[in-house]
Amino acid sequence: MKPFRIALTKGRLEEDTVALFEKIGFDCTPLRQKGRKLILFLPDANLEVVLAKAADVITYVEHGVCDLGVVGKDTILEHGGSFFEVADLGFGKCRFALAVKKGTDFYSGYGEKTIATKYPNVAGKFFSDKGMDIRIIKIEGSVELAPLLALSDGIVDIVETGTTLKENGLEVVEEVTPISARLIVNTASMKMKQKELESLIEKIQQAKGE
Numbered sequence: 058m059k060p061f062r063i064a065l066t067k068g069r070l071e072e073d074t075v076a077l078f079e080k081i082g083f084d085c086t087p088l089r090q091k092g093r094k095l096i097l098f099l100p101d102a103n104l105e106v107v108l109a110k111a112a113d114v115i116t117y118v119e120h121g122v123c124d125l126g127v128v129g130k131d132t133i134l135e136h137g138g139s140f141f142e143v144a145d146l147g148f149g150k151c152r153f154a155l156a157v158k159k160g161t162d163f164y165s166g167y168g169e170k171t172i173a174t175k176y177p178n179v180a181g182k183f184f185s186d187k188g189m190d191i192r193i194i195k196i197e198g199s200v201e202l203a204p205l206l207a208l209s210d211g212i213v214d215i216v217e218t219g220t221t222l223k224e225n226g227l228e229v230v231e232e233v234t235p236i237s238a239r240l241i242v243n244t245a246s247m248k249m250k251q252k253e254l255e256s257l258i259e260k261i262q263q264a265k266g267e
């Protein structure tokens with residue numbers, strides 16, 4: 058049988074996925090010794106592993122060049138796309154939250170508020186669900202800087218331990234949504250290779266529950 062191809066989000070989710078694969082019993086030596094290689098074959102699992110940036114994991118799965126992908130719910134919510142989300146892998150847990158400079162009241166006053174974020178779609182939906190008009194400024198990283206520099210009234214960003222907020226004098230006002238790593242599957246692969254895919258998904262589900 059042709060190997061399945063799975064795209065993994067490089068970095069922390071990659072490490073957690075490798076640990077999960079090892080729990081299933083797959084020999085992950087090629088991944089542990091990958092160097093700068095981006096495509097690794099796991100012979101005993103008959104899996105070809107592609108290492109990619111989060112948003113690209115979705116692109117490769119959507120276009121069908123990868124059957125499966127491991128990506129954070131944050132990227133799924135921001136990027137959208139057409140694929141099946143088949144499992145919550147239970148790692149990569151964090152949350153989207155609205156945060157402001159400590160002691161400020163985000164909801165006070167009538168003027169239009171400004172939000173800085175790396176996730177304009179997530180932030181936009183959060184406030185439109187509340188019926189609030191918000192000005193959104195897209196920031197590429199270290200979003201915590203924006204309210205400190207008075208560019209914005211608040212941020213919508215990922216909070217994991219809360220350390221970054223705390224060390225920069227910010228605090229959570231409201232949780233937007235919880236986040237964790239998800240297993241996604243290309244829609245055509247799911248139809249064409251259903252049995253084999255389901256067996257792999259079941260192995261992953263079992264290992265994650267152990």
Ligand code: PRP
Nearest residue numbers: 198199200214215216217218219220221
């Ligand atoms: C993420 C996020 C926060 C931080 C939260 O940033 O945007 O800044 O982690 O983690 P904490 O609650 O455990 O402190 P990342 O490290 O991905 O860097 P970036 O902001 O430059 O994207």
